[in-house]
Amino acid sequence: MTTxxxxxxxxxxxxxxxEFPASKTIIRRLSDMSAYYQxxxxxxxxxxxxxxxxxxxxxxxxxxxxxxxxxxxxxxxAGSIGREFHMxxxxxxxxxxxxxxxxxxxxxxxxxxxREGDVKTLDMLPGSMCYIPTAYAHxxxxxxxxxxxxxAVWPPSIAHDYETILKGGFPQLVxxxxxxxxxxxENPSHxxx
Ligand code: S6P
Ligand code: ZN
Numbered sequence: 001m002t003t004x005x006x007x008x009x010x011x012x013x014x015x016x017x018x019e020f021p022a023s024k025t026i027i028r029r030l031s032d033m034s035a036y037y038q039x040x041x042x043x044x045x046x047x048x049x050x051x052x053x054x055x056x057x058x059x060x061x062x063x064x065x066x067x068x069x070x071x072x073x074x075x076x077x078a079g080s081i082g083r084e085f086h087m088x089x090x091x092x093x094x095x096x097x098x099x100x101x102x103x104x105x106x107x108x109x110x111x112x113x114x115r116e117g118d119v120k121t122l123d124m125l126p127g128s129m130c131y132i133p134t135a136y137a138h139x140x141x142x143x144x145x146x147x148x149x150x151x152a153v154w155p156p157s158i159a160h161d162y163e164t165i166l167k168g169g170f171p172q173l174v175x176x177x178x179x180x181x182x183x184x185x186e187n188p189s190h191x192x193x
Contacts, residue, residue, distance in 0.1 A: 006068075012073070014073050014075065014104050014105065014149045014151075015075070015147070015149070017056055017057070017058050017073060017075055024058065024059050024061070025056065025057070025058045026056065026057055026058075026059075027053055027055075027056045028053070028054050028055050028056070028088075028089065029051045029052065029053050029054060030043065030046060030047060030051055030052050030054055030081065031047060031051045032054075033054055033089060034047070035166060036087075036089055036165075036166070036169075037081045037082065037084055038082065038084060038173065038187075038188075038189065039081060039082030039083070039084065042081055042082040043081060043082075046081065052077075052079070053077060054076065054077065054079075054086045054087075055074060055075060055076040055077060055086065055087075055088055055142075056074075056075055057072050057073060057074035057075065058072055058073055059071070059072035060072065061156065067156070068155075068156045069153055069154070069155065069156070070153070070154050070155065070156050070158075071151065071152060071153045071154070072151075072152050073104070073149065073150070073151050073152070074088065074140065074149070074150055074152065075147050075148070075149045076088065076106075076108065076140060076141070076142040076147070076148045076149075077142065077147060078106075078142055078144060078145050078146055078147065078148070079142075080175075080176055083175040083176050084173055084174070084175050084176075085141045085142055085143050085174055085175070085176065085182075086141070086142045087111075087139055087140065087141040087142070087174070088139050088140050088141075089139070089162055089165060089166075090111070090137055090138060090139025090162075090165045090170060091137065091138070091160040091161055091162050091165060092135075092136075092137045092160070092161040092164055092165075093134055093154070093158045093159070093160065093161070094158070094159040094160070094161045095157070095158050095159060096134050096155075096158075097134055097154050097155040097158035098131065098132060098133050098134050098154070098155075099131075099132040099138070099152060099153065099154040100129060100130070100131060100132070100152070100153045100154075101124065101129065101130045101132065101138075101140070101150050101151070101152050102128075102129045102150060102151045102152075102153075103124045103125055103126050103127065103128050103129075103148075103149075103150045104126065104149045104150055104151055105126055105146070105147065105148070105149045106126075106142060106144050106146045106147050106148030106149055107123075107124065107125050107126075107142075107143055107144035107146075107148060108124045108140055108141050108142045108143050108144065108148040108150075109121050109122065109123060109124060109140070109141045109143055109174050109182070109184075110122045110123075110124050110130050110132070110138060110139075110140055110141075111138070111139045111140075111141060111170050111172055111174065112132060112136040112137060112138050112139075113136065113137055113170060113171050113172075114133075114135045114136050114137075115135065115192075116135070118136075119171050119172060120136070121172055121174065121184050124140065124148070124150060137164070137165060137170070139165070139170055141174040143174060143182045164193045167191070167193045168190060168191040168192060168193035169187050169189055169190045169191070170187055170190065171186065171187055171190045172184050172185065172186060172187055173185050173186075173187045
């Protein structure tokens with residue numbers, strides 16, 4: 001685990017995530033995410049031939065710190081599984097902690113929903129920043145032809161709930177429509193958990 005003396009300045013190449021001395025580097029392949037995609041036949045067909053990396057991210061977490069900021073960079077590779085674009089698993093934060101996402105390159109969407117039933121899907125483009133309130137589950141989706149890379153900043157010591165998304169999914173899906181159009185459709189398998 002890398003520790004930094006505060007304050008500090010970092011220069012990093014967002015495209016060289018594996019070389020960054022982060023607390024954690026996490027790689028999610030299709031085999032880690034088969035339960036998250038709708039088209040199970042397509043998942044099986046792809047996995048029969050290869051196990052592509054869907055996204056990777058690094059994080060520097062200020063664990064057990066009463067204050068401070070944790071941060072990380074996520075890179076989602078371009079592609080789709082059936083009609084669904086490559087995306088992150090998505091999660092809720094289980095303790096109070098809002099989050100900021102700032103797009104560094106590529107293009108994508110940020111899907112969010114709250115347990116109270118509010119559903120939002122926002123654009124993420126270079127130069128745009130999205131604010132995620134604590135109560136909203138959040139997932140990012142690469143809707144472009146290039147890597148989609150963004151910086152995330154959140155408070156220290158928050159836990160991530162992946163289980164709710166695994167069981168119930170998101171209310172909306174971001175899919176390829178006619179002529180490569182990006183479409184947002186209702187998720188037929190969504191359940192309120
Ligand atoms: C952490 C923040 C991001 C995600 C990353 C991967 O609070 O939201 O760093 O961890 O984009 O997504 P996921 O859903 O696999 O954690
Ligand atoms: Zn988060």
